[in-house]
Amino acid sequence: MADLLPHSHALTFCGVLSESRRIINAHSRHFLALSVFFLLPLSFSLIIYPTLHSALCRPDSISFYASRFLQSDPTRTRPDPDGDSPVFFILPLVYALFGFLVHLFAVSAISYSTFHGFYGRPVKLVSSFKSLLFSFLPMISTFLVSKLILFSIAFLFSLLWLSALKGLELAGIEVDYDSNYFYAVAIVSAALVGAVMLWLQVIWVLAPVTVVVESRWGFGPLMRSANLVKGMKGVALSLLLFFNLAIWFLVGSCATILLHVGVARGWWGWAVILQVVISAGLATVLMLQGIAATVVLFMYCKAFHGELPFEIAEEFAGDYVSLPFDEKKLPYVVYVT
Structure with missing residues (x-):
């Protein structure tokens, strides 16, 4: 059977990335449209928000950064934030709500499209947008339940x-x-809590996909994800760390440079604008790849546990699972290690 199937993907970190990239390339215009709708505004806002917040809420800090770079005055102290300004409280809340909703919409729509693209089915923007209507409330309920659990753990630890x-x-x-x-005791204790939080994030990594694909909500997707990811925690951890660290390093470094260098050389300088555009574009690509890779990991976990539909599961032969793809009419093989 292996000789008849020209493509194979091991259930590894590289295999998940390769398959997610194949799906995105097969429907490049579709995923480009979704990225422009959701991910690009999110990436751009993450980069410019620190500067926007400083300009609106702490205008004196702009003079502080300017003096540091233009006047070479490293002895000047940072001004205290104006805590009495309503913008100081309203802007972070508005931005947090914006970021949460846009990210939720992006995960829902891209997960829906990637799931159908995995099977070689046609993907349409209208269908992806319609999926938001069915997954919006379940995604919120699952998010609230997960955060409630994390808060309870942190609260219990603090209480102890x-x-x-x-x-x-x-x-x-x-x-x-x-x-x-x-x-030392405080650092070790904090590291222990951080490890527990990270472990929960790993076993819950498939929860958003479960909400979209299997129409579950609340605590159900968390349990479903924890069961599916068994035996694949290493791949899940690798995906989680790789994309989160890469995105936050890229966004954080660009936002810091924009806040400091942009003040000194002008925010409308071509070099600053070019850097923001390139960084936002790269962050958008990483976000898209990360969401698609999570969906592929979901499908690979189902293959690993033998939970794929009968017409696919019956293709088991030895240690191989045959997955149908109609791109160039060539099937793909997933190797279960």
């Missing part, structure tokens, strides 16, 4: 930490909050 300190004080043991030992 404070209880331990209070117990030591009641026992007559003086706690030196400035000692290196206390700092």
Whole structure:
């Protein structure tokens, strides 16, 4: 059977990236349109928001950055933020709502299109936009449940930490909050909580896809994702770290340069504009690839656990799973390790 099938993808990090890239290239105009609608505005806003926030909420900080670069005055101190300005509170809330909704729409629409593109089905913008109507509330409910769980874990840890300190004080043991030992214990404890949070993010990585593809909501997608990702946690962790670190490094570095260098040389300078455009474009590509790769990982996890539909599952032969694709009428093989 393997000799008859010219393409094969192992259930690995590179295999997931390769298949997601193939799907995007097969429907390039469709995914380009979705990226322009959702991901490009999100990427652009992430880059310019720090500068916009400083200009509107802390105009004195703009003079601070300008003096640092134009007047070479490193001794000038940073001005305190104007906490009395309504914009100081309203702008972050408005931007957070905008970013959350745009990201939710992007994940829903792109996941829907990638899922159908995986099977070689035709993808249409109208169908992708219609999918938002059915996945919007389930996505919000799943998001709220996940954040409630994370908040509960953080709250319980904080409660245990404070209880331990209070117990030591009641026992007559003086706690030196400035000692290196206390700092070491605090760092180890924070690292432990961070590891738990990261582990939850790994096992929940398929939850958004489950909402869109299987019409689940609330706690259901989280449990479904945790079950599917068993045996594939290494790939899931690699995808999560690779795309998140790459995107935030790219966006963070460009936003920092824009905030500092843009003040000194002018935000409308061609070099600054070019850098923002290139960074926003690269961040958009990474976001698109990351969402598509998550959908492919979802399908590969189903193949790994033997949960694909009967017409695909019956193609099992030895250690191989045959997946139907109609691009150039050539089937693909997923190797289950």
